[in-house]
Amino acid sequence: xxxxxxxxxxxxxxxxxxxxxxxxxxxxxxxxxxxxxxxxxxxxxxxxxxxxxxxxxxxxxxxxxxxxxxxxxxxxxxxxxxxxxxxxxxxxxxxxxxxxxxxxxxxxxxxxxxxxxxxxxxxxxxxxxxxxxx
Amino acid sequence: xxxxxxxxxxxxxxxxxxxxxxxxxxxxxxxxxxxxxxxxxxxxxxxxxxxxxxxxxxxxxxxxxxxxxxxxxxxxxxxxxxxxxxxxxxxxxxxxxxxxxxxxxxxxxxxxxxxxxxxxxxxxxxxxxxxxxxxxxxxxxxxxxxxxxxxxxxxxxxxxxxxxxxxxxxxxxxxxxxxxxxxxxxxxxxxxxxxxxxxxxxxxxxxxxxxxxxxxxxxxxxxxxxxxxxxxxxxxxxxxxxxxxxxxxxxxxxxxxxxxxxxxxxxxxxxxxxxxxxxxxxxxxxxxxxxxxxxxxxxxxxxxxxxxxxxxxxxxxxxxxxxxxxxxxxxxxxxxxxxxxxxxxxxxxxxxxxxxxxxxxxxxxxxxxxxxxxxxxxxxxxxxxxxxxxxxxxxxxxxxxxxxxxxxxxxxxxxxxxxxxxxxxxxxxxxxxxxxxxxxxxxxxxxxxxxxxxxxxxxxxxxxxxxxxxxxxxxxxxxxxxxxxxxxxxxxxxxxxxxxxxxxxxxxxxxxxxxxxxxxxxxxxxxxxxxxxxxxxxxxxxxxxxxxxxxxxxxxxxxxxxxxxxxxxxxxxxxxxxxxxxxxxxxxxxxxxxxxxxxxxxxx
Numbered sequence: 001x002x003x004x005x006x007x008x009x010x011x012x013x014x015x016x017x018x019x020x021x022x023x024x025x026x027x028x029x030x031x032x033x034x035x036x037x038x039x040x041x042x043x044x045x046x047x048x049x050x051x052x053x054x055x056x057x058x059x060x061x062x063x064x065x066x067x068x069x070x071x072x073x074x075x076x077x078x079x080x081x082x083x084x085x086x087x088x089x090x091x092x093x094x095x096x097x098x099x100x101x102x103x104x105x106x107x108x109x110x111x112x113x114x115x116x117x118x119x120x121x122x123x124x125x126x127x128x129x130x131x132x133x134x
Numbered sequence: 135x136x137x138x139x140x141x142x143x144x145x146x147x148x149x150x151x152x153x154x155x156x157x158x159x160x161x162x163x164x165x166x167x168x169x170x171x172x173x174x175x176x177x178x179x180x181x182x183x184x185x186x187x188x189x190x191x192x193x194x195x196x197x198x199x200x201x202x203x204x205x206x207x208x209x210x211x212x213x214x215x216x217x218x219x220x221x222x223x224x225x226x227x228x229x230x231x232x233x234x235x236x237x238x239x240x241x242x243x244x245x246x247x248x249x250x251x252x253x254x255x256x257x258x259x260x261x262x263x264x265x266x267x268x269x270x271x272x273x274x275x276x277x278x279x280x281x282x283x284x285x286x287x288x289x290x291x292x293x294x295x296x297x298x299x300x301x302x303x304x305x306x307x308x309x310x311x312x313x314x315x316x317x318x319x320x321x322x323x324x325x326x327x328x329x330x331x332x333x334x335x336x337x338x339x340x341x342x343x344x345x346x347x348x349x350x351x352x353x354x355x356x357x358x359x360x361x362x363x364x365x366x367x368x369x370x371x372x373x374x375x376x377x378x379x380x381x382x383x384x385x386x387x388x389x390x391x392x393x394x395x396x397x398x399x400x401x402x403x404x405x406x407x408x409x410x411x412x413x414x415x416x417x418x419x420x421x422x423x424x425x426x427x428x429x430x431x432x433x434x435x436x437x438x439x440x441x442x443x444x445x446x447x448x449x450x451x452x453x454x455x456x457x458x459x460x461x462x463x464x465x466x467x468x469x470x471x472x473x474x475x476x477x478x479x480x481x482x483x484x485x486x487x488x489x490x491x492x493x494x495x496x497x498x499x500x501x502x503x504x505x506x507x508x509x510x511x512x513x514x515x516x517x518x519x520x521x522x523x524x525x526x527x528x529x530x531x532x533x534x535x536x537x538x539x540x541x542x543x544x545x546x547x548x549x550x551x552x553x554x555x556x557x558x559x560x561x562x563x564x565x566x567x568x569x570x571x572x573x574x575x576x577x578x579x580x581x582x583x584x585x586x587x588x589x590x591x592x593x594x595x596x597x598x599x600x601x602x603x604x605x606x607x608x609x610x611x612x613x614x615x616x617x618x619x620x621x622x623x624x625x626x627x628x629x630x631x632x633x634x635x636x637x638x639x640x641x642x643x644x645x646x647x648x649x650x651x652x653x654x655x656x657x658x659x660x661x662x663x664x665x666x667x668x669x670x671x672x673x674x675x676x677x678x679x680x681x682x683x684x685x686x687x688x689x690x691x692x693x694x695x696x697x698x699x700x701x702x703x704x705x706x707x708x709x710x711x712x713x714x715x716x717x718x719x720x721x722x723x724x725x726x727x728x729x730x731x732x733x734x735x736x737x738x
Contacts, residue, residue: 033294036294037294040296046294046295046296047291047295047297047302047303049295050290050291050294050295051291051295051303054287054290054291059404062400062404065396065397065400066397067391067392067395067397067398068370068371068389068391068397068401069389070321070324070389072317072320072321073321073324073370075317076314076317076318076320076321076363076366077321077363077366077367077401077404079314079317080314080318080359080360080363080404080408081403081404081407081408083287083356083359083360083411084360084404084407084408084410084411085407086287086290087283087284087286087287087356087411087415088283088407088410088411088414090283090286090287090289090290091282091283091286091287091410091411091414091415093286094262094266094267094268094282094286094289117396120396121395121396123399124394124395124396124398124399125394127394127399127402
C-alpha cells in the first residue's frame with residue numbers, strides 16, 4: 001500500500017526562524033527555575049514557576065521538531081514528556097538533590113537540542129537502526 | 135484496505151458550510167462572545183456557592199441558577215457550532231470551557247481540598263518532604279511508598295517552591311488533569327478521523343462521562359494521562375497502516391513520522407519515559423497498559439512491538455524490585471480475587487438496603503450515566519457499521535478494560551477504573567451516533583438531539599460526581615480540628631475517628647494509629663455501645679500499645695454515617711453524647727461542629 005504522508009517527512013524546513021522557540025523557552029524556564037532554587041527566592045512566584053517548569057521542561061523542546069506537523073500535538077506531547085521526565089527523575093532520586101537534578105537534566109537536553117541538525121540526525125539514525133532494523 | 139468512497143472524497147473544509155468568509159468570521163465572533171459571557175457569569179456565580187448549606191444531594195443543592203444557565207448556554211452553543219464549525223476551533227473552545235466549568239467546580243466553589251483520600255495523598259508528600267525518602271516496608275499506606283512516582287514529583291514541587299504542603303495547589307488538580315486528558319485524546323482522535331465535529335463531540339462526551347472521580351490529586355490521574363498519551367503516540371504515528379486513518383480516510387500529508395527520524399526518536403523517548411512513570415507510579419495502570427498494548431500488537435493495529443515489551447519488563451522489574459515487599463505481602467489476596475468477575479463487580483456496588491434515599495438516587499444516576507454512555511456507544515458502533523465506517527481498534531480499546539474486572543476487585547474500585555479506561559473509546563463510538571461520517575449530522579434534528587443528550591448527561595454528571603460532596607467537602611472548622619490533632623498528638627498516639635471522611639492523615643501520618651469506628655466488626659461495636667466512653671477510654675489508656683490519643687468527630691463523619699448507613703447508624707451521635715457527659719473525657723478542641731476529645735488529666 002502507498003503511504004501518502006511519507007514524502008512530507010524530509011521536506012526542507014522553510015520556517016527555520018521559528019524552530020528554536022521551544023529551545024529558548026526551555027532554556028529560559030530551566031535557568032529561571034535553577035536560579036530561583038539556588039537563590040532560595042521563595043516568593044509567591046516560586047510555586048507558579050515550579051509548576052510551569054514541571055509542565056514545560058524539557059518537553060517543549062518538541063515544539064522545535066518538524067514532525068509531528070500538528071502544533072497542538074507537539075504541545076500536548078511536550079507537556080506529557082515534561083511530566084514524565086520530571087516524575088521519572090523525582091522517582092529515582094527522591095532526595096533533596098532532586099531539586100538540582102531536574103533543571104540539570106533539562107539543561108543537558110537543551111544542549112543536545114542545540115546540536116546541529118546533521119549531528120542530531122546522525123544520532124537518530126544510529127538509534128533508529130536499533131529500534132527499527134531495516 | 136480500500137477507503138470507502140464517501141469518506142475518501144470529502145467536501146472542502148470551511149468555517150461555515152455554504153457561507154462566505156465574512157459570515158463565518160461573524161459566526162466565530164458571536165460564539166466567542168457567548169463563551170466569554172457564559173464564562174463570566176459562571177465564574178461570578180460559582181465563587182458564591184455556600185457549601186455549608188449543602189444537602190445530601192451534593193453540589194446541585196447549592197449551585198446558583200446562574201451556573202445552570204451558563205452551562206445550558208455553553209451546551210446550546212456547542213450543539214449549534216457542530217453544524218457550522220468544520221475547523222473545530224469554536225467547538226473546541228466550548229469543550230475546553232465546559233471542561234473547566236464542570237470539573238473545576240471543586241476548586242472554584244470549595245475552600246479546601248475535596249475527598250478525604252486526597253488529603254492522605256498530601257500526607258505522603260508530607261512524609262517525603264520530612265524524610266526525603268519513602269519506606270516500602272511501612273505499616274501504614276504502604277502502597278504509596280511502593281509506587282511513589284507521583285508523590286516524588288509533588289515533593290519536589292513543594293520543596294523547590296518552599297511550600298509547607300501540597301495543599302497549596304492540590305485542589306486545582308481536577309482542572310489540570312481533565313484538560314490533559316482532553317489534550318491527549320484530541321491528539322489520539324486526530325489519528326482516527328479528520329471530522330472535527332466527531333472529535334470534539336467525543337471529547338465532550340468523555341468529559342461528561344468522567345464521573346468516577348479519578349481526576350483529583352492522585353497518582354492514577356497522572357498515570358491515566360500518560361496511558362492516553364502513549365496510546366495516542368502509538369496509534370497516530372506508528373499505525374500498521376500508515377496511509378489511512380481509522381475511519382478509512384486518507385491520512386493527512388505530514389502526519390506520518392519516518393522511522394529513524396529525529397521526531398521518531400523523540401516520540402519513542404516520550405513513550406519510554408511515560409511507560410516508566412506508569413510502571414513506577416500506580417499499581418493498576420501498568421497492568422491495563424500491558425493488556426491494551428498487547429491487544430494492539432496482536433490485532434496488528436500498531437507496527438511496533440517494543441512498547442509492550444518495555445512496559446511488561448518495567449512492570450515486572452518494578453514489582454519484583456522496589457515494590458517487592460508489597461507485592462509478596464499481597465500476592466495471595468490478589469490470586470484469590472483473580473477470575474472472580476461477578477464477585478469483583480458486586481464488591482464495588484453500594485448496598486441499596488442501607489444507604490439513604492438520596493444516596494440511592496445518586497448511585498442510580500451514576501449507574502444510569504454509565505449505562506447511557508455504553509448504550510450510545512453501542513448505537514454509534516451500529517451506525518458506523520451500517521455506513522461502512524470501520525471502528526476496529528476503537529472497539530477493541532473500549533472492550534479490553536473489562537479484563538481488569540476479571541483480575542481483581544482492586545479494593546472495591548475496579549469496576550470504576552475499568553469504566554474510566556474504556557470511557558474515551560466508548561465516547562468516540564457514542565459521538566459517532568451523530569457524526570458517523572462527514573456527510574451526516576447536519577440536520578436540525580441532529581443538533582436538537584445532541585444538545586438534549588448533552589444536557590441530560592451534564593445533569594447526571596453533576597449528581598453522580600458531586601453528589602457525595604456533603605461528606606467529602608470540609609469546612610475550616612473541620613480542618614482546624616484535624617490540624618489540632620495531628621500537631622498535638624504524640625508519636626504512637628491512637629486517633630479514634632467516627633469514619634475516615636474528614637481531612638485525614640495529611641500531616642505526620644505515619645506517627646499515629648488510626649481507628650475508624652465504622653470499620654469495626656459488629657461484635658466490637660456491640661461491646662463499644664454498651665458504654666462508649668468507658669470502652670474508648672480503655673483503648674486510649676492502653677499504654678502498652680498506644681501513646682495517648684484523641685477522639686475526633688466532625689460534621690463530614692456524621693454525614694457519611696447518615697448517607698451511607700454504616701455500622702454506626704444511628705450510633706455516632708450516641709457515642710458523642712456519651713463522651714460529652716462522661717467524666718472520663720473532656721473536649722480539648724471545639725470549632726463549629728467539629729470536636730476533639732481526650733482523656734481527662736486524672737484518667738490519663
